[in-house]
Amino acid sequence: MLAVALVPIGRAFDVPPSQTAWLVSGLYLATAVGQPVIGRxxxxxxxxxxxxxxxxxxxxxxxxxxxxxxxxxxxxxxxLLGFGTSAAFPAAMSLLRSESERTGRENPSGVLAALSVSNQVVAVAGPALGGLLIGAGGWHLIFAVNVPLSLMCLVLGALRLPRGTPSVGASHVDVPGMLWFAGSLTAFMVFLMAPAAAHWYLPVLGLAAGCVFVHRELRTRRPFLDLRVLAGNVPLLVTFTRQCLAHITAYAFFYGFSQWLQDGRGLSASQAGLLLLPLSATAIGVTALTGRRGRVRGKLVVGALFQCLGCAALLLLRADTPPWLLIALSAVVGIPHGLIGLANQNALYAQADPARMGASAGLLRTFMYIGALLAAAATAVFFHDGATDAGLHAMAWMLTGVAASFLVLCLADRSLGRVAHRGEGGAAQPPTP
Incomplete structure (x- = not known):
């Protein structure tokens, strides 16, 4: 919803896009840190x-x-919203794993597809809903709507979620490891929000905290992140990298294209939100059609190709671009949205250590939000003087390069062929180091 609210908020507070970008960066910084911590x-x-x-x-x-x-x-x-929402995805993946162990059914592709459709609905219907709320009562409503939604989640969660019991290791949570991890990631993320030579100390602090974190995790009995297992699980590390690259382009399109529609094309927030509805419809349709198929390699390659096409098409946009072309572009970009997130989610389920599914799911989201944070930084740089045609085209060249790198990574990863075999035929065990 915030994607179409950045321009109205900037006007309300009389600030440029480089400052409203903190509304995006702040949430993704909190979520990038919070997801793996809360997942653990x-x-x-x-x-x-x-x-x-x-x-x-x-x-x-x-x-x-x-x-x-x-x-x-x-x-x-x-x-605060970033920390609050950090529990949802790790909790969902943890429930899936425990339910799989309870029933003995090791192929959750149908449930994963339902989870992915839910993610698609809230992600790509958000701009349209945000535009309608802003048109009805101003940008304040996109924040106010979180209150009744939160109350619904509290009621449904209290009624429906199994109580369960803490695990054997619950009394041995590695709090110092979590704090060193959070400190290191925060320093790097704050630097990425406003990269400048004057802020040289931030990556230095991040590197120092990261070294302390690694030293501790390699020596504690119950680490926050088992770095030996993680380092040996190369396919899972590649999945994290894919997640980051894919969401640089995805979120740059959400925020960059939405701002250009309002500043460069002269549309209202409500009109910009409605123009993203074809993206929503395509993404949900693609996820529904392909969700029960466990194979991920084909989904990733096709999604990467359409990502390249969508990014390159941004170079054709001008202030007088006809609406039908904007609608067609929105629909095309919905295809990779429907394919890539679901494929990476299935890959994670097959590749991660079952005992640390929550933490692994949190890390997958962390890499997603790192990509979102890099996209927000890119949007602030390319739209420093407003969301102009020239700024959009400069960003499009960068995004096309990122999408091409994602395609190469998908083609080169031979382990993806084995993910489908595990997901369709039996136990989803992490790959042998």
Whole structure:
């Protein structure tokens, strides 16, 4: 929803796109740090507790954003929202794994498809809903709507989620490891938000905290992240990398294209949101059609090809581009949205250590939000003077290069062929190092 609200918020507070970009960066910084940390807590204490706490934080964030008197309070609400929503995906993947173990059914592709469709609905219907809310009562409504949604999540979660019991390792959660990880990632992410030579100390601090983190994790009995297992699981590391690259282009399109539609094409927020509806329809349709097929390699390659096509098509856009071409582009970009996220989700389920499914799912989301953060930084750089045609075309060249790199990585990863075999034929065990 925020994608179509950045321009109205900037006008309301009289700030340029480089400052409203913090509304995106702040949430993704919080989520990039929070996902694996909360995912590990899900592994230790069960999904129900963490999901309910996260839902409550999301509601508080919505209330704070609705009443925000200035931009930086709005940014703080987005940071709180990032931590609150960090529980949802790790909790879902943890529930899937525990249900698979309970029933003995090792092929969850249908449920994973349903989860992916849910993600697609909220991700790509958000701009349209955001545009309608802004048209009805202003940008404050896109924050206020989180309050009733949070209450619904609290009620449904309390009624439906299994209570479960903490795992054996719940009393041995590696809190110092989590803090060193969070400190290191935060320093790097803050630098990426505003890269400059004057901020040289941030990556240095991040590297120092990262070294302490690695030293500790290699020596503790129950580490937050088992780096030996993770380093030996090359296919899973490649999946994380794919997730990052794919979402650089995905989120740059969401935020960059939406801002250009309003500033460069002269549309209203509501009109910009409606123009993204074909993306929603295509993404959901593609996910529904392909979701039950366990093979991931074909999905990734086809998705990468359409990503390249969509990024290159941005070079054709001008202030007088006819609406039918904008609608067609939106529909084309929906194809990789429907294929890539689901494929990476299936790959994770097959490649990750079952005992650390929550933490692994959190890391997958972390790499997604790192990609989103890089996209937000790119949008701030290319749209420094506004979302002009020239800025959009410069960003399109960068995005085409990223999409081409993603395609090469998909073609080169031979382990993807084995993911389908595990997902369709039996136990989803992590690959042998």
């Amino acid at each position: 807590l899900v592994d230790a204490f069960g999904p129900r507790r963490l999901y309910l706490v996260g839902s409550a934080l999301a509601g508080l964030a919505g209330l704070l954003g609705t009443l925000a008197p200035e931009l930086w309070v709005l940014v703080a609400s987005r940071v």
